[in-house]
Amino acid sequence: TKMYSFFYKNYVPNNMTIALAGDFDKEKVWEILSEYFVEWKPKSVAKPVYLKSKPLKGVKRIEVKYKAPEKVVIAWPMVGKNHPDYYPLVVMDMLMDNSAAGLINLELNQKQRVKEAGSYPEFKNQAGAWFLWAMPKREQTLEQAEDLLMKIVGKLQDGDFEATDIDAIVTDFEVSEKRRLESNDGRVAAMVDAFVSYQDWETRVDWLTRLRRVNKAEVVRVARKYLGGDRVVAKRRNAKPMIPSITKPDFTKVAIDPKKKSGFFEEVMALGAPEIEPRWIKEGKDYRKTKTEAGALYTVKNPLNDLFSVSLEFDRGSRHERALCRALQMLELSGAGEMTAEVFKKKLYALGTKMSFGCDRDESSVQITGIDKNFEESLKLMEQRFKEPNVGPGTLDKMVAIEIGRRFDNKNDPDAVQGALSAYAVEGEHSEVLEDMTNDELKAMTVEGLTESLSKVLDYKRKTVYVGPRGEGKVKDLLSAKREYAESPKRVGPQYVKPEKTRVLLVHRDMLQSRVGFFAVDEKVDIGRWLDYSFYSNYMGGDMSAVIFQEVRESRALAYSAWGAYSPAAFTGEFNILRGFAGTQADKTIEATQLMLELFKDMPPSPDRFKSTQKAIIQKYVNDPPGFRAIADTVIAWERLGIKEDPRPARLKAAKKYNLKDLEDFARRFKTMPVTVYMLGNEKRVDVAALMKLGPVEKLTVSEIFPY
Numbered sequence: 001t002k003m004y005s006f007f008y009k010n011y012v013p014n015n016m017t018i019a020l021a022g023d024f025d026k027e028k029v030w031e032i033l034s035e036y037f038v039e040w041k042p043k044s045v046a047k048p049v050y051l052k053s054k055p056l057k058g059v060k061r062i063e064v065k066y067k068a069p070e071k072v073v074i075a076w077p078m079v080g081k082n083h084p085d086y087y088p089l090v091v092m093d094m095l096m097d098n099s100a101a102g103l104i105n106l107e108l109n110q111k112q113r114v115k116e117a118g119s120y121p122e123f124k125n126q127a128g129a130w131f132l133w134a135m136p137k138r139e140q141t142l143e144q145a146e147d148l149l150m151k152i153v154g155k156l157q158d159g160d161f162e163a164t165d166i167d168a169i170v171t172d173f174e175v176s177e178k179r180r181l182e183s184n185d186g187r188v189a190a191m192v193d194a195f196v197s198y199q200d201w202e203t204r205v206d207w208l209t210r211l212r213r214v215n216k217a218e219v220v221r222v223a224r225k226y227l228g229g230d231r232v233v234a235k236r237r238n239a240k241p242m243i244p245s246i247t248k249p250d251f252t253k254v255a256i257d258p259k260k261k262s263g264f265f266e267e268v269m270a271l272g273a274p275e276i277e278p279r280w281i282k283e284g285k286d287y288r289k290t291k292t293e294a295g296a297l298y299t300v301k302n303p304l305n306d307l308f309s310v311s312l313e314f315d316r317g318s319r320h321e322r323a324l325c326r327a328l329q330m331l332e333l334s335g336a337g338e339m340t341a342e343v344f345k346k347k348l349y350a351l352g353t354k355m356s357f358g359c360d361r362d363e364s365s366v367q368i369t370g371i372d373k374n375f376e377e378s379l380k381l382m383e384q385r386f387k388e389p390n391v392g393p394g395t396l397d398k399m400v401a402i403e404i405g406r407r408f409d410n411k412n413d414p415d416a417v418q419g420a421l422s423a424y425a426v427e428g429e430h431s432e433v434l435e436d437m438t439n440d441e442l443k444a445m446t447v448e449g450l451t452e453s454l455s456k457v458l459d460y461k462r463k464t465v466y467v468g469p470r471g472e473g474k475v476k477d478l479l480s481a482k483r484e485y486a487e488s489p490k491r492v493g494p495q496y497v498k499p500e501k502t503r504v505l506l507v508h509r510d511m512l513q514s515r516v517g518f519f520a521v522d523e524k525v526d527i528g529r530w531l532d533y534s535f536y537s538n539y540m541g542g543d544m545s546a547v548i549f550q551e552v553r554e555s556r557a558l559a560y561s562a563w564g565a566y567s568p569a570a571f572t573g574e575f576n577i578l579r580g581f582a583g584t585q586a587d588k589t590i591e592a593t594q595l596m597l598e599l600f601k602d603m604p605p606s607p608d609r610f611k612s613t614q615k616a617i618i619q620k621y622v623n624d625p626p627g628f629r630a631i632a633d634t635v636i637a638w639e640r641l642g643i644k645e646d647p648r649p650a651r652l653k654a655a656k657k658y659n660l661k662d663l664e665d666f667a668r669r670f671k672t673m674p675v676t677v678y679m680l681g682n683e684k685r686v687d688v689a690a691l692m693k694l695g696p697v698e699k700l701t702v703s704e705i706f707p708y
Contacts (some may be wrong), residue, residue, distance in 0.1 A: 014042040017195040021187035050126040053077075056230040065239040067510075069115075069409040071135050072142045074149055075232045078121065078128035081197050086123065087210050088218040089226070093121045093130060094169040095161055095219060096152065101168070101349040103152050103161065106342050108134065110333060112398035114145050115405060125197060130226070138405030142235045153227050159220045166219070168350040170211050175352045175371065177208065178305045183627070238412060243512065248585075251557045256550055259608050279625040281646045287631050288472045292480035295461040298632035299472040306372040308468030309629070310379070310479065313636070314460055315488035317362045322437065324457075325359035327450040330399060332357065335390035336381060344385070353378040355385070361432055362491055364457070372469050379478060386454050391447050400442045407439070407708045418515050418680050420705040421507050425519050425678035426577075430495040431705070439708045461485045465632040493574050496521045497676065502597075502695035505678040506688070507702060514589040514681030518564070518580035518596055520673050525569035525576055527641050530651060531617075531658050532666040533576065537566040539613045539663060540603065541580070547599055547609070552582060558592040559584040564600070572642050578670065586685035593677060593694065600675065603667040610660045621652040 018037075020029060056077060079085050097104045097119040108117040117134035132153070136145040155161075180186035194204035283289060290297045302308070318325045335344035348355060353370035355378075370378050410416035423431040466475050498521045540547045541564035544554075552562035564580035580600065584592040626634045638647065677694060679686070691697050 009043075010045060012043045012045060013037065013040040015045045017192070019188045019191040019195070021184040021191075048125075053127070056232065058229060060232045062232065062234045063237060064234070065237050065241040067238060067240060068236070068413050069135055069406075070142055070238050071133060071236045072146045072149070073234045074132040074146065075234070076130050076227055077230070078123065078130050078226060080126050080128055081123045082125070082199065085222050085225075087207075088214050088222045089121065089123075089128075089130070091166055091169055091211065091214045092156070092219050092223055093119055094172070095165060096132070096156060098169060098172060098349065100354065101165070101342075101346045103155055104132075104149075106345065107152055107155070108148060110341055110345070112137075112333070112395070112402055113148055114140065115402050117145075117149065137402055138408055142237070146233060146235075153223070157220065157223045157227065159216060161216070163216045164350065165346075166214060166216065168346070168352075170208065171352040171371075172349065173211060174208060175307060175369075178307055182304050182629075238409075240510070248587075254555050256555045276622050278622045278648070278652065280649055281626065281631055281635065283635075283645075286628075287635060289635075290472055290476060292464070292476060293482055294480035294485050295463055297464045297466065297472070297476060297479060298635065299475060300465075300467045300628055300631050301471070302468050303628065306469050307369065308372050308375055308466070308470070309367065309369040310468075311465040312366040312458075313463040313465070314364045314457070315362070315462075315491060316460055317360050317364055318435075318437075319361045319492050320489045321453060322441070323445055323450060324364060324453055326437065326442070326445060327453040328357040328359050328364065328457075330391060330396055330447075330450050331385060331389055331454055333395050333399060334385065334392070336385040337388045337390060340390060341392055341395075344381070344390070348378075348381065351378060353381070355382060361435065362493065366457075375468070375470070376478065383458065386458050389451055389454055391451065396445065396447050396450070400445065403442060404439050404708075407706070411702050411706060414509065414511065414515070414680065417507065417509065417702060417705075418517075420702075421505065421678050421680055421700070422517050422519075424700070424705045425505055425517060425676045426497065427495050428497040433705065434707050436707055456486075459486055461488055463636060465636075467629050467632065491571065493571060496575055496577065499674045499676060502675045502677065504691050504695050504697045505676065505700055506683060506686075506691070506697055507678075507680050507700050507705065508683045509680055509702075511680075511682055512586055512685070513560070514584050514586050514592075514679055514686060516582045516584065516589065516593050516596070516681075517678045518578070518600065519676045519678070520578040520600075520670070522566075522576040522578060522669070522673070524573060525571075525641065527643060527647070529666075530568070530647070531654055532662070533566055533568045534617055534651075534655075535613060535658060535663050536603075536666055537564075538616060539609065540564045540566070540599070542613065542616060545609070545612060547604060548580065548596070551599060551604070552592060552595055556591075556595070558582070558588050558595060562592075562596070564596070570637065571640050578673075578675075586682055589679070589681060589686045590690045593679075593691075597675060597677070597694070601671050601673075603664065603670070605660055605664055607660060610663065614655065614658065617655050618652065621648050621655065 018033065078089060094102065096102050097117075099105065099118075102119075104117050104119060108114050115135040115137045117132075119130065119132045122129050122131070132149045134145040134149050136142055181190070190204065191201075194201055197204075281287070287298055287300045290299070316324065333341055335341040339347065351370060351374040353368065353374055356367045358365040358367070366382065368378055368382055410420070420431070420433045423433045464479050466472075466479060468475070538546065541549070543549075546564075548562050548564040552559050559582040561583045562581065564578075566576065566578055568576045578600065580596055582592045582596055638644075677691075679691075683699070688697060
């Protein structure tokens with residue numbers, strides 16, 4: 001009764017909004033909305049009543065124990081979104097942490113005084129909060145990390161920043177807003193946020209203007225006003241928690257009938273909708289590909305604003321140059337030429353430019369994003385940073401010390417241990433974790449050696465992706481100097497373990513849950529069988545209506561989370577893999593594991609579920625084309641598989657003819673396929689004897705799956 005009363009009281013037109021963004025005719029949509037919502041009658045709606053929380057007095061300290069890296073969080077109560085101090089507080093937060101040149105970024109992260117630190121706000125309608133956090137280095141206490149955070153607060157309150165820093169923050173917000181409004185989701189989110197925040201649309205549109213009015217004096221004022229002695233300090237200690245015992249309730253299996261549908265659902269589905277004309281990618285129209293001395297250049301026009309992005313993608317990684325990834329890590333902490341790291345990062349931030357690096361065993365990349373008017377200057381700064389990195393005294397030593405400390409923490413972090421176990425299950429001794437540099441190798445690195453590696457990075461051929469307002473002719477010479485470039489080394493790729501029969505890997509950890517992974521190697525990728533791959537992966541694990549989630553979690557409550565996926569290789573000549581996961585209670589481990597294996601080996605056929613899968617795949621081809629920023633990367637992914645033009649038209653046509661028998665024929669291969677089951681859990685709580693019935697059990701220690 002109360003639920004219905006609440007609904008009829010509040011779900012009235014004068015208390016609701018409809019936010020729409022997309023490719024539609026405004027006038028026609030307005031006619032439809034008017035026709036179907038005109039009968040809704042407005043009613044008076046009471047203003048929301050906010051309960052006032054008890055004010056903090058002094059420092060409230062809280063401690064929790066958990067076997068994971070330690071962390072300290074300091075929080076202060078704040079005002080709500082519509083308070084006059086909201087805008088100065090937003091700027092205050094960004095002055096502390098903008099991921100690049102804030103006080104925390106430069107004083108704590110750049111100078112490596114802690115392992116990691118940051119801040120973030122949480123503003124609601126009635127009130128809010130502001131959070132500072134830090135993760136201490138090894139041999140550093142939580143109290144020391146807390147003290148460092150409070151010293152940075154003191155700098156803020158003393159006005160130890162420049163007025164120009166605020167200008168840079170506004171530029172950052174301008175860039176972020178342009179990027180956000182590129183998508184329909186972003187536009188709708190802006191409208192919805194204004195509505196639920198009780199802001200008129202003019203106020204929401206004008207928010208950047210309001211930010212520009214914030215000055216240094218206002219930021220200092222709010223920092224002194226709100227960041228006082230009334231705060232909460234929470235600390236997470238790396239220790240075993242005392243968890244109370246709770247009697248587990250009985251659970252009855254729920255029979256799930258995929259055919260069962262409500263009358264309302266049937267009515268909606270019967271309405272039908274006009275077919276949407278698919279958009280296919282065509283060279284010359286959606287992108288251009290040009291040969292340059294440095295390699296292929298892909299250019300895509302930004303039709304919406306003046307933002308650019310450049311990505312240099314190299315087929316070189318740590319397999320080819322052992323310390324390459326560490327060199328790029330050091331470069332993140334370095335300046336350029338005569339500019340120290342702090343000066344360099346402030347320079348980039350003031351330009352609205354962001355520079356980042358990526359690196360793994362087979363590939364590395366450099367990304368730059370920013371505003372078109374600063375395109376040339378951003379490129380020059382990037383090149384200068386590689387050719388003349390300014391590495392501050394002690395930077396490398398601190399970087400290595402923090403990395404070794406992080407590695408120590410990894411062995412206590414269940415997520416990191418699970419990741420290392422997963423990597424070992426997939427590639428054994430060639431695990432990406434085991435092939436990482438040892439601690440001794442890290443300690444042996446020198447600034448001179450890493451600097452030499454960096455000086456050669458831009459001398460290798462690469463794929464270059466430019467997305468921005470300029471045409472190919474205006475960026476080609478800027479992105480590829482006319483000189484010789486070194487050829488990229490041959491790709492190695494993953495070296496998967498292929499057991500002859502199903503096996504089980506077990507790493508013991510004193511925990512109440514079990515994390516169970518599943519892995520199998522299938523055939524080399526065959527683009528002619530792409531629909532088999534797509535249909536199987538979607539049918540088994542595409543969403544919450546898929547087989548694994550429904551059967552393991554919803555029907556039997558055997559897992560907190562459960563998923564499965566079939567992943568085709570990204571490169572011609574490499575193997576596809578089958579993956580799965582179940583996070584479960586220790587006493588349900590065996591049953592959940594057995595069920596997951598049964599589902600993989602004997603896919604349960606359902607005509608209704610297949611129809612849903614088929615519809616989802618067809619709709620993705622029709623309704624979800626790559627956005628302009630994703631076009632070049634999509635084309636490169638096709639090329640890596642030997643595909644020379646958009647394959648989706650042919651796949652859409654074939655998907656409409658694909659049937660359940662086709663899927664069953666493909667799934668039959670998994671009936672006898674050996675699977676590696678890998679498990680992180682408490683062997684005292686798991687029935688190891690039952691595990692041995694699945695296959696031979698290999699017990700591993702944490703030290704065996706890490707190289708340190």
